[in-house]
Amino acid sequence: MNEAARNLKDRIAAALQLQGSGSSDFDLNPGTVLPEGRKLRDAGVLVPVSIASGGPRLILTKRSSALKHHPGQIAFPGGKVDAGDKDACAAALREAWEEIGLPQDLPEILGCLPEHETVTGFSVTPVVALIREDFAARPEAGEVAEVFSVPLGHVLDTENYIIESRRWRGTRRRYYTVPYGPYYIWGATARMLRGFAARMES
Template identity: 60%
Template sequence: MSRLRERLADALAKPSDGSSDYDLNPDTVLPAGRELRPAGVLMAITPAETVLLTVRSPKLKHHPGQVSFPGGKQEPTDPAPVDAALRESEEEIGLPHGRVEILGALPVHETVTGFAVSPFVGLVDGEFEPRPEAGEVAEVFEVPFAVLTDLGRYRVECRAWRGLVRRYWVVPFGPYYIWGATARMLRGLAVRL
């Protein structure tokens, strides 16, 4: 794990611009003066060198059934987006914030839903048994870190969205369709590595 820690620290220290859901859609006209809501997500890497991901509950109003990182919007009680990421990870999958070593963050990612998401990379200390919060998380699963950092596994797909064709990154894994902001942030880390 110490070699992975070094690789991640080096990758996270590299300067780069932020990313967005619009990266592959350069013709998108964004409204002037838009205000993005801050959020934080956690790329939690286990001692087995897997990344913890969730399948959102199909009952949720926003993004039901989609694959995502644990995390969410920054609440007034969260001093910073990292606090939101850690708080939500504990709420959603039962990961105590004291069991995560935050190594750093990738640049902020702007979503089509109006969030400025800060993706934090953290190492989970010791074995961890996820406990999905049924109201928000249908499933927690793990993907080998080596799979998610293999740029050859990523591809661009598209679909109609609000009357336009929207392109986005995907990185399928078994029965899981990892796409959109989650795939884009993972690819951002893979590029740095």
């Protein structure tokens, strides 16, 4: 690992140690009243930072347009914690293998961002990891339309985030976006990245 990669690793590890509360898809909508006693399902997503070649890049997926939930959206590889998973980290690694063909022994986990509550009732733990070697990405048929990457510096710059809104269940919901080229990164993915960027800038 070269000096630049070591410095990045140290910066990310330090940022993940910072104290802070979790986030939510409703953060930009303070008037939203969430039901008391709601039960959230645990999930884990991998935030894979590749340092295999060139500058650091964030690996993301574009979901299949045929999916019932979130078709065509940009997402981290990951999913719900299954009974056989030890924890959210294990779920994130398993799902990354299933969704994009990332070998489970390749990511070097640096830590986790605070949990994020989604509009679909999940409590998501974002697991940040370094990927030091190239791998042959294999999109999971029927679920992942594309595996791509964006410069890490783009999503870690809070100036690149835009607040937009749309109608959702009869009310106007505001959310973060961080577009890159043809990729419209928004919703929970953008919100988790915005939290990551804020930590890296503090």
